[in-house]
Structure formats: C-alpha cells, structure tokens
Amino acid sequence: MILTETHMKYIDEYRDRDLIMKLAGQIRRSASGNYTFMEVCGGHTAAIRRFGIPSLLPENIRLISGPGCPVCVTGTDFIDKAIRYSERSDVIIATFGDLLRVPGSESSLEKMKALGADIRIFFSGLAALETARLNPEKKVIFLGIGFETTAPGTALTVIKAAQDNLSNFFVLSAHKIMPPAMEAILKNGTALDGFICPGHVSVITGSSIFIFIPEKYGTGCVITGFEPVDILQAILMLINQVNRNDPSVEIQYKRAVTTEGNSLAQGFMDDVFEKCDATWRGFGLIRSSGLALKGRYERYNAEYEMPVKTQHRSENELCICGDILRGLKTPDECPLFNNICTPENPAGACMVSNEGACNTWFKYRFA
Amino acid sequence: MIKKIVSLGHGSGGKQTRELIREVFAGNFGMSEPLTDSAILNIACERIAFTTDSYVVDPLFFPGGNIGKLAVCGTVNDLAVSGARPLYLSASFIIEEGFSLEDLEAVAVSMAEEAQKAGVKIVTGDTKVVEKGKCDGLFITTSGTGILPAGREYISTGIRIRPGDKLIINGPLGNHSIAVLGARNNLSFTTTVVSDCASLNNLIESLCDKCSEILFMRDLTRGGLAGVLNELVQITGTGILIDENRIPVDDPVRGACEMLGFDPLYLANEGKILIVAGSGTESEVLKILRSDPLGSISEVIGEIIPDARKRVIMNSVTGGKRIVDMPSGVQLPRIC
The missing domain is CATH 3.90.650.10 (PurM-like C-terminal domain)
Known part of the structure; x- marks a missing residue:
C-alpha cells in the first residue's frame, strides 16, 4: 500500500513506466542505422541523465550535449567582471544561484560572498529590482544570464526600472540567443543527425527560429519537453525524419510550444535588447549571438555606467569543457573528470551548473 | 506604541538581564527559584546520552514553526534516534541588539510548548546580546541529555545491520x-x-x-x-x-x-x-x-x-x- 500515491498533472503521465517501455521498444525497432542527436539545452542534458535515458536506448543511438547550459557557455571574463563589481562596497550583486560557484580566473562569487561581498541569490530580475528599491543607497547589479528563456524576464525588469525611474539598478548582460550557436556547431562540422531542440527557449521564440537548420544544413529539429516520455518521443521523431530523409522542424512539446511563440515576451526583448557579438566558452566569438541593452536603456547597463577592467586569462589547459559544449567529446573523455574536477572543486563550468554535462554525468552515474 | 526591543543592556548582567531571563525564559520554561548557576539533575541509570546542536534559520518564523521549536525538536530527536529517552535540555541564546522582545517571547513560548509535548524540561540556559549586525537576529544552541535504556546501545552505531534489513x-x-x-x-x-x-x-x-x-x-x-x-x-x-x-x-x-x-x-x-x-x-x-x-x-x-x-x-x-x-x-x- 502506498498512501501517498497521487497524480501530478503534466509530470506523472510523462513518467509512465509502461509508456516509456513502449517508446523504447519502438525506438529499437525503428533505429536501423547509426544516429547521433544533440540535445542543445542543459535542461535536457540533466533530464536525460536523471531519468537514465541512455540505458533505455540501443547502442546505435548516441546522444551528445550541446551549448545550451547558460552557465557553461559564460566565459570567465564575465565572472571576473562580476567579481570586480562585488568588491565595491556600494554594490549588491543579484544573481541566479547556479552562477555562484562558477570559477573565474582567480576567485568565484561564492568565495567573494564568504569574504563579505554583498551577493544575493534571486529567482527573477523583478525580485532584484525590489531590492534596489529597498536599498536606495546601494547599486544593485543583476547578472543577466541565459538564453531566450530568461532574457524576456531581464528585459521586463529593465522596462520596469525605467518606468519607476530607478537610478540604482543595473544589468550586467551575458544573455545569448540559441540559433547562432547551433549554426556554429554545424559549420564546425560536428556530425549530427538531428537536434533535440530546447523546449523553454521555443516557448518564447516559437518553432520558426529553427527553420533555417533543415533548410540550409539538412539537419532535423524536434522541439522537446523535459520528461522521459517527451525525450523518447522526440528521439523517435528524429529517427523517423532520418529514415524518411525528410529533415524538418517538428514540435513534440505541443503542450507549451507554438510556431509563433510568446509575442508579449518577444516584444519585451525587442524593446530592450539588440544583438551583439558574444564570446561563448568553447566557441570563441560568435557573431550576433549575444544580447546587449539598446542605447535608450544604457543607463541600466552596468558596463556603460561603471566600466571595470579585467585581465583575460586562459583556462585550465586540460579542461575539455569547450569540446563538450561543441558536441565533440563527452565528460568521461576528460582527464580531469571525477579526479581533479568534481562538483565540490570544479575546474570547468560544465561541472558547476545543475545543467552542465559534467555535473549531471557526475551526479547521475549509472549503477 | 514603541516596539519593545532587546538592547545591549539586556546582556550586561545587571537588572535588565535578570528581568529578561525571568520574564521571557525562566517563567515560560517553568524553572524554579532561586535560579542557580547549575541545574542539578536526578538521573538514575547506567548510560546517559548527551548531545548539542546550534540553530540558525532564515527566516526565524516559518510556516509550521520557528527557530525555538526547531531548537527543541532537533535536540530531542538527536537523543531519540540514538535510542535514548530525552529528559533535560539547556538553551543558550545569542540575540542581536534591536531584536523584538515580542518575537523573543513568542520563540520562548513555543519552546516551552514543544518541550511539554516532548516531555522534556529546559533546566538551564544563557543569554548574550551582541551588537547590531553581529548576528542574524537570533541564534539558539540547545544541549540535551537522556537515559539510554539497556539493550539499545547498538542503535546509534548500526553494528547489527545485515543485508536484507x-x-x-x-x-x-x-x-x-x-x-x-x-x-x-x-x-x-x-x-x-x-x-x-x-x-x-x-x-x-x-x-x-x-x-x-x-x-x-x-x-x-x-x-x-x-x-x-x-x-x-x-x-x-x-x-x-x-x-x-x-x-x-x-x-x-x-x-x-x-x-x-x-x-x-x-x-x-x-x-x-x-x-x-x-x-x-x-x-x-x-x-x-x-x-x-x-x-x-x-x-x-x-x-x-x-x-x-x-x-x-x-x-x-x-x-x-x-x-x-x-x-x-x-x-x-x-x-x-
């Protein structure tokens, strides 16, 4: 007797063991060749490991992680800048939790916090804005990080700050957009048979942003939810695309994603951000892949209002985070994995984030 | 009405300290006069379990409890899971200057209630008041003792555990x-x-x-x-x-x-x-x-x-x- 047997809508039906086994069987029967699919989003990487998806797949299907963990692709320069700001006694750093432990070139925000810097964890920019209102004598710098999923939240926060004419709220933006990085992977020549496309990014953008991928590169895309049934169904859809030789953009995550996306959120982003060149860990500079505050909002741009200088330093030479983010290697191929580099003592960003490939490989080791 | 607060004077050892201890703590905890430097306990048994734990929580009041209830339950449970029957607790308070006396009283009352539920007595304690900013409102340390009945010695070490258990x-x-x-x-x-x-x-x-x-x-x-x-x-x-x-x-x-x-x-x-x-x-x-x-x-x-x-x-x-x-x-x- 299980007394707590309950049903959680949108979760339990997508974790149904019978359905999972049925889909795994269909995949085995359909997979006639060898297939390599990349899950772009860090949320998918975590779900794939957490639910043990690889153990349900035949050996001829290979899943590789992509550049969709926002913490992982953020360069040490950004962390170094945030650390510089945190050293100022008139500054409160407002950050998402994941960023705290990411190593910069010499320290981390977690260490700076222990040494007395005022660094606070928030789940949304709007909460950080409230902190700015409550602390008029301080400058609150929100570390804007993430893809199209979190960028609208930052945009709305900046709009609200402008509406309220707040003069002590700033954004240090490392926001990025997904399609240019996916294109960089294909241009780099990583051999892929399809993308498991990010679900939450697509809720905002709609599926249309991926159309250029099958059209220009002949690689299929399936926009996917985050439960085991979602992921297995997406893999089956990608296999069928390959078998039919018909690469296209399909939506598996229909309960959340449309072709057009969330126009309100897109409007916020268009209002506040413009595209800029951005550096991605593992890739280097990717043209028009970042989001910077538009000129009319420059008073909320931390770098514009309070420029800081950092010195570029190279990362641990043995760390292969870059290759992992480009889908060239898996964490177990790294000489540092699980000896020098662990979640307690991460050498690279992929070991830090909850959604980093190395962190999830470490956390969800299979027995 | 001006909110009553804890001041550094409450930690000076003088009149205010005595008042704080008597009115907020000793009264609620049912400590008997005169208040002495040590509690004298009558425990007749061979084995005594003894534990201590410090409590810091943000926020101090949360749905289902507060730092005081936590400080009693936590130490009672530490004794109980060792197989012991908890009997007596001590409670020490580090209080930040400016802390609301009303909140402190609420914490003490819920400690007294929880102690009664658990059947333990808070028999000794201490208070210190620190300057504003030197602690986050209120920190509590509780220690506890209880008797360990014969035949339960193996529970805390788990030495009798075997595959299949x-x-x-x-x-x-x-x-x-x-x-x-x-x-x-x-x-x-x-x-x-x-x-x-x-x-x-x-x-x-x-x-x-x-x-x-x-x-x-x-x-x-x-x-x-x-x-x-x-x-x-x-x-x-x-x-x-x-x-x-x-x-x-x-x-x-x-x-x-x-x-x-x-x-x-x-x-x-x-x-x-x-x-x-x-x-x-x-x-x-x-x-x-x-x-x-x-x-x-x-x-x-x-x-x-x-x-x-x-x-x-x-x-x-x-x-x-x-x-x-x-x-x-x-x-x-x-x-x-």
Missing part, C-alpha cells in the same frame, strides 16, 4: 526545506507547504518498546535522505538499494523541486527519520508508525544489500538504476 521513513520528504525557502522573500515563490518540524521521541519510544529489531535510526536533517544513506553505507560496509517510486514526497514539494531544480532526496527535514528494521519485521514497524499522526505516511523505501563498493543505488521511476551520491555544497536554485 529494511529501510523505512516516517513520511514525505522535503517539507521543512521548501517551507523555509518559500518563507524567504527573494525567490519569488510562495507555497502552501508547512515544515514537518516535530519531536519524534514519543513515536520512537513506542517503536523501540514494541519492536526488538530496530537496528538503526537517524534524523533526516541537513543533507537529507541522500546524506544519511551515504553515511550508513560507510558505517556498515554494505550497499543500499532504494526505490524512487516508494519514496513519499508531497505534490507541492515535488512541484517546487521541479521548478527550482532541487532533488527532494537532498532536502532537509525536521520531523523525519530513517529506520533500519530487521528483515521480516517491517510490516510490524509500519503498523506502529502509521498509528501515530507523525508516521501516518510511513513507507518501506528499500533495503540493505551486499555491495563491497558501498554504493547507494536507486531504481529510478523510469526503470533505470542510478547512484545516489553524497550531497556536496548547498543546493542552488537553477536559472531556468
């Missing part, structure tokens, strides 16, 4: 962590979850009284179930196999975990214990636990298995097997 928990995981997190204002989410903070000594006493095969107990506080299971495999040199489907977690806690990227296995509880019961006795143990409101959702979640590599393995909901690791660092809420 069953693992039982007394209810859903993670409620305390999520209630406290929801009560903070920086994560922009509210929750209906209430902390499970409770003294379990009466439940544990009836269990130890009626079952001879209670081989180990541990409260699932910091580090959660995952932390305790990993300690257990180190102690016993065995492995553990648990079944994700059988671990009770309330829906609002699951929802919050899905949203924040937390794993309920690693969340702190303040009214949950892991029990290792001899193979074959699990249904009897469940029956006793479930007859008490503090154990009504008890469940057998797994068993001890032979494994020289001392791993905690979990059958996941999807049918795969994965390793449940020792927690490391605090769980940080994710970005998206």
Whole structure:
C-alpha cells in the first residue's frame, strides 16, 4: 500500500513506466542505422541523465550535449567582471544561484560572498529590482544570464526600472540567443543527425527560429519537453525524419510550444535588447549571438555606467569543457573528470551548473 | 506604541538581564527559584546520552514553526534516534541588539510548548546580546541529555545491520526545506507547504518498546535522505538499494523541486527519520508508525544489500538504476 500515491498533472503521465517501455521498444525497432542527436539545452542534458535515458536506448543511438547550459557557455571574463563589481562596497550583486560557484580566473562569487561581498541569490530580475528599491543607497547589479528563456524576464525588469525611474539598478548582460550557436556547431562540422531542440527557449521564440537548420544544413529539429516520455518521443521523431530523409522542424512539446511563440515576451526583448557579438566558452566569438541593452536603456547597463577592467586569462589547459559544449567529446573523455574536477572543486563550468554535462554525468552515474 | 526591543543592556548582567531571563525564559520554561548557576539533575541509570546542536534559520518564523521549536525538536530527536529517552535540555541564546522582545517571547513560548509535548524540561540556559549586525537576529544552541535504556546501545552505531534489513521513513520528504525557502522573500515563490518540524521521541519510544529489531535510526536533517544513506553505507560496509517510486514526497514539494531544480532526496527535514528494521519485521514497524499522526505516511523505501563498493543505488521511476551520491555544497536554485 502506498498512501501517498497521487497524480501530478503534466509530470506523472510523462513518467509512465509502461509508456516509456513502449517508446523504447519502438525506438529499437525503428533505429536501423547509426544516429547521433544533440540535445542543445542543459535542461535536457540533466533530464536525460536523471531519468537514465541512455540505458533505455540501443547502442546505435548516441546522444551528445550541446551549448545550451547558460552557465557553461559564460566565459570567465564575465565572472571576473562580476567579481570586480562585488568588491565595491556600494554594490549588491543579484544573481541566479547556479552562477555562484562558477570559477573565474582567480576567485568565484561564492568565495567573494564568504569574504563579505554583498551577493544575493534571486529567482527573477523583478525580485532584484525590489531590492534596489529597498536599498536606495546601494547599486544593485543583476547578472543577466541565459538564453531566450530568461532574457524576456531581464528585459521586463529593465522596462520596469525605467518606468519607476530607478537610478540604482543595473544589468550586467551575458544573455545569448540559441540559433547562432547551433549554426556554429554545424559549420564546425560536428556530425549530427538531428537536434533535440530546447523546449523553454521555443516557448518564447516559437518553432520558426529553427527553420533555417533543415533548410540550409539538412539537419532535423524536434522541439522537446523535459520528461522521459517527451525525450523518447522526440528521439523517435528524429529517427523517423532520418529514415524518411525528410529533415524538418517538428514540435513534440505541443503542450507549451507554438510556431509563433510568446509575442508579449518577444516584444519585451525587442524593446530592450539588440544583438551583439558574444564570446561563448568553447566557441570563441560568435557573431550576433549575444544580447546587449539598446542605447535608450544604457543607463541600466552596468558596463556603460561603471566600466571595470579585467585581465583575460586562459583556462585550465586540460579542461575539455569547450569540446563538450561543441558536441565533440563527452565528460568521461576528460582527464580531469571525477579526479581533479568534481562538483565540490570544479575546474570547468560544465561541472558547476545543475545543467552542465559534467555535473549531471557526475551526479547521475549509472549503477 | 514603541516596539519593545532587546538592547545591549539586556546582556550586561545587571537588572535588565535578570528581568529578561525571568520574564521571557525562566517563567515560560517553568524553572524554579532561586535560579542557580547549575541545574542539578536526578538521573538514575547506567548510560546517559548527551548531545548539542546550534540553530540558525532564515527566516526565524516559518510556516509550521520557528527557530525555538526547531531548537527543541532537533535536540530531542538527536537523543531519540540514538535510542535514548530525552529528559533535560539547556538553551543558550545569542540575540542581536534591536531584536523584538515580542518575537523573543513568542520563540520562548513555543519552546516551552514543544518541550511539554516532548516531555522534556529546559533546566538551564544563557543569554548574550551582541551588537547590531553581529548576528542574524537570533541564534539558539540547545544541549540535551537522556537515559539510554539497556539493550539499545547498538542503535546509534548500526553494528547489527545485515543485508536484507529494511529501510523505512516516517513520511514525505522535503517539507521543512521548501517551507523555509518559500518563507524567504527573494525567490519569488510562495507555497502552501508547512515544515514537518516535530519531536519524534514519543513515536520512537513506542517503536523501540514494541519492536526488538530496530537496528538503526537517524534524523533526516541537513543533507537529507541522500546524506544519511551515504553515511550508513560507510558505517556498515554494505550497499543500499532504494526505490524512487516508494519514496513519499508531497505534490507541492515535488512541484517546487521541479521548478527550482532541487532533488527532494537532498532536502532537509525536521520531523523525519530513517529506520533500519530487521528483515521480516517491517510490516510490524509500519503498523506502529502509521498509528501515530507523525508516521501516518510511513513507507518501506528499500533495503540493505551486499555491495563491497558501498554504493547507494536507486531504481529510478523510469526503470533505470542510478547512484545516489553524497550531497556536496548547498543546493542552488537553477536559472531556468
């Protein structure tokens, strides 16, 4: 007797063991060749490991992680800048939790916090804005990080700050957009048979942003939810695309994603951000892949209002985070994995984030 | 009306200190006059269990409890899971200058209530007042003693545990962590979850009284179930196999975990214990636990298995097997 047997809508039906086994069987029967699919989003990487998806797949299907963990692709320069700001006694750093432990070139925000810097964890920019209102004598710098999923939240926060004419709220933006990085992977020549496309990014953008991928590169895309049934169904859809030789953009995550996306959120982003060149860990500079505050909002741009200088330093030479983010290697191929580099003592960003490939490989080791 | 607050004068050792101790603490705790430097205890037994713990929590008041209730339950439970019958507690308070006297009184009252429920007496204590900014409102340290009845010595060390023995928990995981997190204002989410903070000594006493095969107990506080299971495999040199489907977690806690990227296995509880019961006795143990409101959702979640590599393995909901690791660092809420 299980007394707590309950049903959680949108979760339990997508974790149904019978359905999972049925889909795994269909995949085995359909997979006639060898297939390599990349899950772009860090949320998918975590779900794939957490639910043990690889153990349900035949050996001829290979899943590789992509550049969709926002913490992982953020360069040490950004962390170094945030650390510089945190050293100022008139500054409160407002950050998402994941960023705290990411190593910069010499320290981390977690260490700076222990040494007395005022660094606070928030789940949304709007909460950080409230902190700015409550602390008029301080400058609150929100570390804007993430893809199209979190960028609208930052945009709305900046709009609200402008509406309220707040003069002590700033954004240090490392926001990025997904399609240019996916294109960089294909241009780099990583051999892929399809993308498991990010679900939450697509809720905002709609599926249309991926159309250029099958059209220009002949690689299929399936926009996917985050439960085991979602992921297995997406893999089956990608296999069928390959078998039919018909690469296209399909939506598996229909309960959340449309072709057009969330126009309100897109409007916020268009209002506040413009595209800029951005550096991605593992890739280097990717043209028009970042989001910077538009000129009319420059008073909320931390770098514009309070420029800081950092010195570029190279990362641990043995760390292969870059290759992992480009889908060239898996964490177990790294000489540092699980000896020098662990979640307690991460050498690279992929070991830090909850959604980093190395962190999830470490956390969800299979027995 | 001006809010009454604690001032540095309350910590000076003079008149205000005496008033604070008598009016807020000694009165509520039922300490008898004259107040002396030491409590003199009459304990007639061979073995005494003795424990101490410090309590810091943000916020100090949360759904289902406050720092005072926590400080009594936590120390009572530390004694009880060792097989001991808790009797006496000490309570020391580090108070930040400016702290509301009304809040301090509320904390003391709930400590007194919880002590009465648990059948323990708070017999000695101390207060210190520190300057503004030198502590976060209020810190409490409680120590506790109790008698360890003959025949329960093995419970705290787990030396009688063998493969096949069953693992039982007394209810859903993670409620305390999520209630406290929801009560903070920086994560922009509210929750209906209430902390499970409770003294379990009466439940544990009836269990130890009626079952001879209670081989180990541990409260699932910091580090959660995952932390305790990993300690257990180190102690016993065995492995553990648990079944994700059988671990009770309330829906609002699951929802919050899905949203924040937390794993309920690693969340702190303040009214949950892991029990290792001899193979074959699990249904009897469940029956006793479930007859008490503090154990009504008890469940057998797994068993001890032979494994020289001392791993905690979990059958996941999807049918795969994965390793449940020792927690490391605090769980940080994710970005998206």
